[in-house]
Amino acid sequence: MTPPRILSIAGSDSSGGAGIQADIKTVTMLGGYAMTAICALTAQDTTGVRSVMAVDPEMVAAQIDACVNDIGVDAVKIGMLGAPEIAAVVADRLERLSIPIVFDPVMIATSGAALADAATIAAFERLMALATLTTPNVPELEALGGDPGMHARRIAYIAKGGDALGPEVIDRLVIPGQPEKLWTAPRIDTRHTHGTGCTMSSAIATLLARGASLEAAVEGARAFVRAALLAAPGFGAGHGPLGHQAVR
Template identity: 75%
Template sequence: MLPPRILTIAGSDSSGGAGIQADIKTITMLGGYAMTAITAITAQNTNGVHAVEALSPTIVAQQIDTCINDIGVDAVKIGMLGSPDIAAIVADRLAQLTVPIVFDPVMVATSGSVLADRATIAAFERLMTLATLTTPNVPELAALGGAEAMAARAITYIAKGGDAEGPMVEDRLVQPGESDVVWHADRIVTRHTHGTGCTFASAIATLLGRGIALVPAITEARDFVRQALLHAPGYGEGHGPLGHQSVRLHSRS
């Protein structure tokens, strides 16, 4: 069987811990074939984002088109978009697809650096309606209007609990017309959390691209992220990267 073709649309992280770089590592480790449409270039490390330069919407669209028209695609992951114009053109392209789409509504980096302004966040609306799953963390869900606003839009999303307080982490899958599915796990106490959201979303996209159903895909993606946290190499002075490569023996590929 050929590996599933996964297109990640996201920003580049020069330090390799998040964004396109984390996506490629995750997709590869989970048996997928990674393709990329880079939306922005960042100069960042474990201490923060020092510079961001968004690419033009035209080149983002061309990257998407050239990948899909030649290689094809089995699932899409969306991360940092960089501008409302990029968000709009990505939505235009993805509206033509019938494959699973996982949208990580990136607004703030792990270090606290802002990666999306209000206009870009407003442009997320259409992408959420197109997505199979949206993956907000606690502050992102609040910025999107909270659970009531998501319910009014009939959005399928998983509320990630890593940013909440307490010794247990709760992740809650909310699907219109269905009972919530909830996962609980002991919190892994570590400063090496850079790229957890990118890794989680791209893992789900890869597993959906392999034909795995949504709930078991989330379960396996959560396990992948937790193993990557436990195997973090300890690089950097701030929020260090995960240990994607060390999950090989733990992932149920």
């Protein structure tokens, strides 16, 4: 069977736990064909982000065009963008496509480092309007105006509960005009959580490209993330990477 073609538009994580690297691993393990448009380079490890360098917006656009015009794309995952100008060119390119788009509004790394400034966050509006699903964690949802702000925009989103306190993780799928769908599961007690958001969003994009409904794609992605958390190899002194390669 021909694998679905997934384009990840995101930043590179030199330590391999998050960003483009986590996306490639996730897409591959779920049977997709991974392509990339790298928006930013980071020097980081499990303890924090050392340096960030945004890619020229024209180069980001050229990467997207190269993938779309030759290989073709069945779904898109958007992650770290690095600058408002990059967000604008990404929106320009994606407006031409009629495929599932999953937008992970990356603002803060697992280590706590800021990965988006106020201008970049403001530029997220066009991308959220284009996205099939937006995937904020607790602080990102708050920065976007919380549930009232998302409801006012009439945006479909999954409110991820991994950053909330408590023994259980509650994820909420909110689709305008439909009842909320809740998933509850015991929290996995581990410090190896680097790249959970990237993994979740790229898994949803891959499953949507394979024909799953939005609810089924979220459910499958949650199962994949939890399995990868349990399979974490234990690398690093801080927030270690997931065990993507061990998920079967």
